[in-house]
Amino acid sequence: MTDATKPARTERTDFRATSDPALDDRDGRLLGYRQLYELWERQQWATQDLDFTRDRADWQAMPREERAMRLYGLSGFFVGEQRVAAELGPMMRAAPQEDMRLFLCTQIADEARHVAFFDRFYAEVGIMEGSDLQGRLDATSAHLTSDFHTLFDELLRAKVDRLARDPEDLETLVEAVTMYHMVIEGMLALTGQHFIIDYNERMGTLPGFVEGFTLVARDEHRHVAFGARFLRDMARRDPRHGEAIRRTIAETGPAADGVLRPPWVDGVDEDAQIFGASVRETREFATTALSRRLKAIGL
Numbered sequence: 509m510t511d512a513t514k515p516a517r518t519e520r521t522d523f524r525a526t527s528d529p530a531l532d533d534r535d536g537r538l539l540g541y542r543q544l545y546e547l548w549e550r551q552q553w554a555t556q557d558l559d560f561t562r563d564r565a566d567w568q569a570m571p572r573e574e575r576a577m578r579l580y581g582l583s584g585f586f587v588g589e590q591r592v593a594a595e596l597g598p599m600m601r602a603a604p605q606e607d608m609r610l611f612l613c614t615q616i617a618d619e620a621r622h623v624a625f626f627d628r629f630y631a632e633v634g635i636m637e638g639s640d641l642q643g644r645l646d647a648t649s650a651h652l653t654s655d656f657h658t659l660f661d662e663l664l665r666a667k668v669d670r671l672a673r674d675p676e677d678l679e680t681l682v683e684a685v686t687m688y689h690m691v692i693e694g695m696l697a698l699t700g701q702h703f704i705i706d707y708n709e710r711m712g713t714l715p716g717f718v719e720g721f722t723l724v725a726r727d728e729h730r731h732v733a734f735g736a737r738f739l740r741d742m743a744r745r746d747p748r749h750g751e752a753i754r755r756t757i758a759e760t761g762p763a764a765d766g767v768l769r770p771p772w773v774d775g776v777d778e779d780a781q782i783f784g785a786s787v788r789e790t791r792e793f794a795t796t797a798l799s800r801r802l803k804a805i806g807l
């Protein structure tokens with residue numbers, strides 16, 4: 509149930525504060541690295557403050573097919589958060605300026621909090637068997653598709669491994685940030701968050717999850733704002749970096765597109781529904797967000 513008196517999530521001043529070019533048409537107002545760090549200090553939250561009592565009752569009352577549909581989205585986020593948390597260390601080390609590294613350290617803490625959020629939600633709501641974090645991650649991984657593994661376990665990991673071996677390689681860092689902040693966070697995570705939060709608000713389900721996931725989405729906007737700023741600065745510095753951004757988006761496109769298609773959807777069926785929206789609507793939302801950010805980067 510959406511409260512008509514409340515402003516839409518993306519209209520709220522705390523969201524607007526991130527100056528994410530996909531939310532915001534005032535081009536060229538990308539926040540600096542230190543401003544993004546300061547925003548992080550002001551936007552703290554604790555997974556321990558969330559109450560999942562109603563969520564548990566909601567989940568237990570849901571029909572089997574409804575849970576199966578939701579599990580695809582939830583698993584992608586739970587495992588995705590764990591993967592990005594694990595890959596960020598080498599990227600932080602390879603960043604060429606101290607204020608960039610300062611921000612990326614805060615992002616590592618955020619991604620850890622996102623993993624903890626999903627772990628608490630899974631454990632308290634009884635989404636899945638598993639006695640600890642690793643057990644729950646293993647169990648939920650069964651709901652993922654091969655495109656998910658291609659994107660996270662092959663493309664992203666190979667890029668970050670290369671960066672770990674050669675932290676001076678700025679072009680590889682540009683490619684890694686494009687994959688991580690623009691494609692995985694900017695296109696996939698923010699799109700999934702938008703539709704999943706909207707769906708739960710319309711159905712009046714999982715209030716504790718919605719509260720926490722909204723805070724996760726606010727963190728993601730800050731991360732994506734960093735990515736847009738970094739890629740704009742790098743593309744201005746050297747046109748070859750602009751080429752690296754385009755090349756990486758083209759390389760990751762097919763796997764990213766696949767992640768937006770749940771496993772039960774026939775490859776060509778654009779009208780198939782997930783979280784109350786068609787595959788077509790979901791893809792359009794993701795592509796519009798990406799092109800607005802690329803425009804702000806200057807590409």
Ligand SMILES: [Fe+2]
Pocket residue numbers: 589592618619622728
């Ligand atoms: Fe995250």
Ligand SMILES: [Fe+2]
Pocket residue numbers: 592619693727728731
């Ligand atoms: Fe993130």
